[in-house]
Amino acid sequence: MDEVFEILDRQTAEIVTEKVPLGKASGRILAAPVLSPIDQPPFDKAAMDGWAMRADETGKVLKIEETIAAGEVGVKEIEPGTCSAIMTGAKLPVGAGRIIRVEYSRRDGETVNIDKDDPLKNIIYKGENMKAGDVVLTPRVLRPRDIGILASMGFAEVEVVIAPAIGFIATGTELKEPGELLKDGEIYNSNGHQLLAQADIWGCRTSYYGITPDDPEKLAETVNRALGENTIVLLSGGVSMGEFDFIPRILEEAGVQKLFHRIAVKPGKPLWFGKNDRNFVFGMPGNPVSTFILFEVFVKHLIQKLCGLAYDPAFIRGALGRDIRRKTWDRTEFLPVKWENEEVIPISYHGSSHLNALAEATGLIIVDREVKKVEKGETVYVRII
Structure with a gap:
């Protein structure tokens, strides 16, 4: 298996990028490190609802100067004996050094009685989470939490790698598509749909070429079409040692150079891998667990390598x-x-x-x-x- 990874790691392709809105970025691969354009938070703000007062305030009954909602800026400076009602997320007023949470108090008209001291300042300070110029995210497959981080920094769009186009060919005369009636000796094609779903998660542009029967001429026609329209071509079935396993010969006749065939991995021993000037081709066995695992372990590794990442599964x-x-x-x-x-x-x-x-x-x-x-x-x- 280590030899397989060494071969995959030697493969290269031109990395092409595009900018996409944040709403379209989940699952895509971030092209370059993103630096924060602002401090986060951009000002000292309240960590909870409460009363903003001076840091050295010792009074138990304080005059309420104003109420500051999130998004508003207080106009009253906090003087000794005074405070301002402040909501979570609001900017701290001038003169305030701590916040007593609202549940430690009782309001009485225009004053508030402080019943219990608060051991915490309850302030999130400017730049406490991130400072302008800090690295926000390194190149990665963007997850929903990454989208939230980018949005919090003010990014409306992000530069991502255009993942390689992938084409899928399911081979086997015995296959029928889901929804069709099975005749005796036939089975449903799960590989094509499973592989499409695995690639879709990674933001790849995918093309499905359907089921091609075990006919050399039809297989060659479909293979050559897929090679012309994709960077990576995946085939399931037809790569073992049986009488109808035509795929290795067809690929080599199409100009795809074999880099390995048959690996010491279970399941997935018959795996075939090759390349030409613009394509990378995996010929997988037809058993569905084999195709699932081979995609997870080897195809994903190559996809990320071609996108400039080192695949790091959890x-x-x-x-x-x-x-x-x-x-x-x-x-x-x-x-x-x-x-x-x-x-x-x-x-x-x-x-x-x-x-x-x-x-x-x-x-x-x-x-x-x-x-x-x-x-x-x-x-x-x-x-x-």
């Missing part, structure tokens, strides 16, 4: 809830697990066609080559999916 650590025993151990294996009662529980899993095993999965654990058994209680790392 992991959580936990104790294995029951033993894992393997009948074969010649490949690195990805196994679905769920997080339950602070333990990592292997999910009942029957192999690479058992797609619904992923329905309850928190993520995948990676069992290295030559490891025959992982015992209950051992620390394992779960790759979140």
Whole structure:
């Protein structure tokens, strides 16, 4: 598997960017570090509703000068013996050094009785969260919280990478699209729709070329069309060693140079990867768990590499809830697990066609080559999916 990552990391492509409104930026890849144009907050402000008073005020009954709502600016300077009612988020008036929260007081007309001292100042100071010129965000896949951060700094739009266009081809005479009636011996095509959904999350422009039967001429026609219209082409099925596995030959005849074929990973051993002057091509086995995992582990890695990022998937650590025993151990294996009662529980899993095993999965654990058994209680790392 390390050799696969080394090959993927050697691939390059021109990085092209565009500016998009914040409302269209979630899931896109930030092109460059963003610096804050302002202090955050831009002024000293109230952390809660209460009474703004001098820092050295000791009086228990104070005269109320005015009420300052969020978005307003007080006009009265705070003098000894006085205060102003202030709402959360409002700018601190001149002379104020602390805020007594409203629940520590009783209002009586134009005065307020302070019943309890407040150990906190309850002020968020100018630039406390971020100063002008600080790095707000580094390049990353933008998440909803990142959009909120950018909005808080006044950005209406953001520069993002134009992710590579990806084309999907599902191969197999036995396949039918969801919604069609199945004949004896046929199955539904899940790979095309699953891969589209995986790529859509990453903001990629996607094209789906439907199901192509196991016919060399039709396969070659569809492959060449997809190569002309996309940067990355994904195929499912037709890459193993069977009589109808035409894809490797068709790709090489189309000018795509093979960089590797067959990897020591389970599921996904038949994976084919190659490139030409403008395309990168993954030929995946047809089993749906294989295609899901291969996209998560290898295709995402390449997408981010081509967008200028290092793919850094999220992991959580936990104790294995029951033993894992393997009948074969010649490949690195990805196994679905769920997080339950602070333990990592292997999910009942029957192999690479058992797609619904992923329905309850928190993520995948990676069992290295030559490891025959992982015992209950051992620390394992779960790759979140």
